[in-house]
Amino acid sequence: MNTSALVLMISTWAIVTCFTVYFFIKVLTAKKHDEPDSYVENDDESI
Amino acid sequence: MGEKFKTADIKGDHWGSRIGLVLAMAGNAVGFGNFLRFPVQAVQNGGGAFIIPYLVCLVLLGFPLLMIEWSVGRYGGKFGHHSTPFILHSMSNKAIWKYVGVFGLFSNLAIAAYYCYIESWTISYIFHTIIGTFDQLSRFQVADFFDGYTDVAHSTTGIPYEALVFYVLCLALNSWILSRGLAGGVEKASKIGVPLLIVFGIFLAIKAITLKAGSENAVYDGMVGLSFLWTPQFDSLTNPKVWLAAAGQIFFTLSVGMGSIQCYASYLRERDDIAVNAMSAGFMNEFVEIVLGSSVIIPISIGYLGVDKVVDLVGLGGLGLAFRTMPFLFEQWGSILSVIAGVAFFGLLFFAGITSSLAMGTPIVGFLKDEFKFSNKKAALTFALVTLALGLPVVLFFQQGVFDEFDYWAGTVALFIFAMFESILFSWFFGADKGWKEFLKGADMKLPGIFRYILKYVTPILLIIVFVTSLIRPAKDDWSSLSFKGWELHPESILGQITYKGILYNKQNVADVFYSENSGIVDSIYSLRGKNYIRITPEEKTAEYGKNYVFKEHQKILVQLGDVVKAGQPILQGRVINRILYIKIARFILLTLFIGLSILVHLAYRNRKKYHKI
Numbered sequence: 001m002n003t004s005a006l007v008l009m010i011s012t013w014a015i016v017t018c019f020t021v022y023f024f025i026k027v028l029t030a031k032k033h034d035e036p037d038s039y040v041e042n043d044d045e046s047i
Numbered sequence: 048m049g050e051k052f053k054t055a056d057i058k059g060d061h062w063g064s065r066i067g068l069v070l071a072m073a074g075n076a077v078g079f080g081n082f083l084r085f086p087v088q089a090v091q092n093g094g095g096a097f098i099i100p101y102l103v104c105l106v107l108l109g110f111p112l113l114m115i116e117w118s119v120g121r122y123g124g125k126f127g128h129h130s131t132p133f134i135l136h137s138m139s140n141k142a143i144w145k146y147v148g149v150f151g152l153f154s155n156l157a158i159a160a161y162y163c164y165i166e167s168w169t170i171s172y173i174f175h176t177i178i179g180t181f182d183q184l185s186r187f188q189v190a191d192f193f194d195g196y197t198d199v200a201h202s203t204t205g206i207p208y209e210a211l212v213f214y215v216l217c218l219a220l221n222s223w224i225l226s227r228g229l230a231g232g233v234e235k236a237s238k239i240g241v242p243l244l245i246v247f248g249i250f251l252a253i254k255a256i257t258l259k260a261g262s263e264n265a266v267y268d269g270m271v272g273l274s275f276l277w278t279p280q281f282d283s284l285t286n287p288k289v290w291l292a293a294a295g296q297i298f299f300t301l302s303v304g305m306g307s308i309q310c311y312a313s314y315l316r317e318r319d320d321i322a323v324n325a326m327s328a329g330f331m332n333e334f335v336e337i338v339l340g341s342s343v344i345i346p347i348s349i350g351y352l353g354v355d356k357v358v359d360l361v362g363l364g365g366l367g368l369a370f371r372t373m374p375f376l377f378e379q380w381g382s383i384l385s386v387i388a389g390v391a392f393f394g395l396l397f398f399a400g401i402t403s404s405l406a407m408g409t410p411i412v413g414f415l416k417d418e419f420k421f422s423n424k425k426a427a428l429t430f431a432l433v434t435l436a437l438g439l440p441v442v443l444f445f446q447q448g449v450f451d452e453f454d455y456w457a458g459t460v461a462l463f464i465f466a467m468f469e470s471i472l473f474s475w476f477f478g479a480d481k482g483w484k485e486f487l488k489g490a491d492m493k494l495p496g497i498f499r500y501i502l503k504y505v506t507p508i509l510l511i512i513v514f515v516t517s518l519i520r521p522a523k524d525d526w527s528s529l530s531f532k533g534w535e536l537h538p539e540s541i542l543g544q545i546t547y548k549g550i551l552y553n554k555q556n557v558a559d560v561f562y563s564e565n566s567g568i569v570d571s572i573y574s575l576r577g578k579n580y581i582r583i584t585p586e587e588k589t590a591e592y593g594k595n596y597v598f599k600e601h602q603k604i605l606v607q608l609g610d611v612v613k614a615g616q617p618i619l620q621g622r623v624i625n626r627i628l629y630i631k632i633a634r635f636i637l638l639t640l641f642i643g644l645s646i647l648v649h650l651a652y653r654n655r656k657k658y659h660k661i
Contacts (some may be wrong), residue, residue: 001270005277008095012102013338020334023327027069030320030491039064 060129060423062314063230065324071237072328073335074402075307077244079165080299081336081399083365086345089276090361092292093283098337100284100293105333108294108513111498111506112303112466113329115473117321118486120312129313129413131306132648135469136661138477145648147472150465151306152414152644155407157457157637158305159221159430160437161450162407166400167210167217168370169393171196176389181374182382187591190371191575197445201576214442215435221401222431225408226424229314233405240398241331247395248335251388252342254380258350264379265350272346275354287516288524294513295459300336301329302403304466310410322490335399343392344368351376359592369396408434418651440636444629452633460541463517467510479503517541547627552615556628561602561619565594569610569618581619583612599623 001009062068089097123134131151135144175181181189195201202209224232258269283289298304312321348357348368360368369392377388408430415426440449473482483499520540521528528534536542538549547554552562563583570590571582581604584593598604602621606612655661 001274002278004279005095005274008098008279009273009277009341012098016330016333016337019326020330023323023330024069026323026492027065027327030065030323039062039068 060229060314063234067230067234067238068311068315069324069327069331070241071234071402071406072308072311072324073331074237074241074398075311075406076300076302076328076332076403077241077335077399078162078299078302078403079366079396079400080296081332081340082248082343082396083369084299085296085336085340086276086343087361087365087368088292088296089341090345090358092289093280093286094275095277095279096281096283097289097293098277099279100290101296104290104293104297107501107505108509109297109301109303110326110329111502112470113301113308113325114322114486114498114502115470115482115506116303116308117312117325118482119469119473120309121315121317121319121321122485123309124313124315125317127417129310129417130410131309131465132414133417133651133655133661134309134313135472136652138472141476144472145652146645147465147468148306149641149644149648150304150461150468151309151410152648153637153641154305154457154461154465155307155410156430156433156437156644157453157461157640159404159407159434161441161453161458162400163217163221163404163434164210164214164438164441164445164450165366166397166404167213168196169397169400170217171209171213172370172374172393173390173397176374176377176386176393179386181378181385181389184375184378186372186375189375190591192374193367193371195576198576198578199443199445211442214438218431218435218438221404221408221434222427224401224405225412225427225430228423229409233409236405237402240402244395244398244402245335245339247391247398248339248343250391251347251395252339254388255343255346255350258346260350263381266353267350269346269350271354272349272357273342275349276341276345286524287526291513291516291520294509298462298466299458300332302406304462304464304469305407306410306465307406310413311406313413318489320489320491322487322494323492326494344373347376348372351379414651418647418654437636437640440633444632447629448626449629449633452630453637455544456634456637460517463510463514467507467514470507470510474503474507547630550627550630553623553625554627555625556631557622557624559620559622560617561596561598561623561625563596563612563614563616563618566614567593567612569606569608569612572604572608581606583618586611 062071119134119138123137126137128134128137130148132145132148135148138144180192184192196210199208199210206212224236226232227235255269256273258265260266260268302308315321344365345357348360352360352372360372373392374389377385377392379385380388408427411430411433412423412426415421415429416423421429441453473479479499479502483502487494518541519529520537520543522535522537524537536546536548538544540548543549552564565583565585567583567585567588569581570584570593571580573580573582579598579600580595581598582590582593582595584590596618598619599621602619602623604618605620606618612618652661
C-alpha cells in the first residue's frame, strides 16, 4: 500500500472511529432526566 | 407559529430507551448504500481524494441537515404530528408547506417499493447460500442466477414466481414489526439488527484485508484493493462531477430528505437531548460506511478479479457486484467458510435494509394513525399493501427499467427537492436562530457556534446550487458549454431525464422495427429460460459486457452471428414494446402516487379544521 493511501485511510478511519466512540459513550453515560421523558425504560410501572 | 394544536399525546407511541432510539436512527441511515454505493462512488470519483469532498459535504450538508431534521421532527411532535406534511405546517402556517411535506410520505412509499425488493433478494441469497445453490458454479453461472431470479417467471427453487414470493414475505415481515409499535417493533429490530450488521461487517472486513495472494485462489492481496480505493487522485478535486457525487452520497447515506428522521424524532419530548443523539447516530453511520463499507466488496473483488476487471464491473453498479459476483468469490473460501461469509454478507445487507425499510414505514403508519385514526396493525398492513401495489411493476418489469425510474425520481430527485425546501423553511421562514435554539434545547453538550451560520446561509444555498446543477447539468460535464443560446443536456440531468435524453434509439412506445442500442459484434443468438436473446458485445470486450436483446417468435432477426452492428442499426422486425413505454408507466405511477397523497393530506387538513385541531 502506498504511503499517501495509507496516511489518508488511517487518518480518516481514526477520526471517524474516535467521534463514533465519543458520541456513543456520551449516549450511554448521559444522565437520565426526571420523568416525564420520552423513554419508557424508566417509567414508573404503577402508572 | 400558526400552529395552535394541542400538545403531544403522552400515552402515544414512545421510544423504549435512548440507546434504542440512537440505534434505530443509525439503522435508518445505514443501508445498502453504505456497502454497495460508497465504495463504487469512491472508485469512480478519485479514489482516496473522494473522501475530501465527501467529508466537506458531510460538515456543510450532512450534519446541518441532520440537525434540521431532528429539530423539525421534535418540534412537530410537540403538537402531536408524526409525518412531515403537518410537521412542516406546524412551523409555518402557509398552506404550501404541508404539500411540500407530501414528499416525506411519497419518497418513503416509493422507495420502500423497490428497497424491499432488494431486501427480499438478501433473504433469498441467504437461503440459497445455506442450501448450497452457488456451490461449484462459475462466475458467469452465478451472474446468470441473478438474471434468472429477477426474470420473475423463472424459478430457481421450484417455487413459482419465487422473486415475488420472497418480496411478499419481506413485506409481511416489515408489516409485522411495524404493527408491534415503536418500542416493541422498530426499536427491538434495530437493537438486534444494527449490532449484528456491525459484527458481520467487521468479520468480513478482517477477512478481506487479510486476504493473501496465492491462498484461497486469490490473485492479489486484499490490501491491493484498499490501496486502490484510498490512493488519492488530487486532480479530481477540481471536477464539479466529483463534488456532486460526494453531495449525493452524503444524502443517501444519512437518509436525509426522506421524512423518516423527522418521524422518529417526533416521538421525543422538548427536554430530550437531540444534539448528542443526532451526532451519535450520524457518526455510527459514517463508521459503517467509511471503515466497514470500504473494506468489504472492493478488497475482496480486487483480490480475485484484479483492478481492471473491478473498475469495469463497478461501472455496472454496486448491486451487480454484490449479487452477481460476490457469491462466486465467497465460494473460493471453502465449503464451510463460504457459507459463513455468504450468510454474513447477505445478512448484513438484510439488517442494513430492514432497519431502513422500517424507517420508511413508520411515517406512513404515523400519518394514518394521526389523521385517519388507524390502529397500529391496520396502518402497518395498509403500508405493506400499498407498497406491494407499487412494487409489483418494479418486480414484474425490473429488467425493463421500472426499478431505475423509481430509484431516480423517488430515491434521488425527490430527496434533493424535499431537503432543499425543508432547509429553506427552517433557515429562512422558521428562522435559523430560532431553529438553532430549538436544536440545542435539552442538549448535554455544546456544538460549535459556526453551525448556526452554516444552517442559516451555507446549507440552503448549497442545496439550491446542487439542485440547479443537477437540473441543468451539461453533456459530458462540460460546464463551459453553458450559454444563453442553450446547451446539450447530460442524460442524467433532471431535464435530460424528463426529455428522455438517455434514450437515443427505440423512442416509440410500440414499433415494428427494433434498433440496436449499442455497437459491437453479434456473438450469440440463444435461448435461455424460455426466452430468445441476441447478444451484441462491444469489440475487444468479453461476453459479460455484451447487451442482450430479447426477441419473440413472431419477430424476424435482421442480423446474423458474427455481424458487426452499429448502434441505431435495425436488428429485429415485428411488433415490439419498447423500454420507453415502461418508463412512462413508471413515471405515471409515481405522479399518481404524489397526487393521491396530496389529496389525502388535503382531506386530513380539512378534517383537522372541521374539528378545530389546527
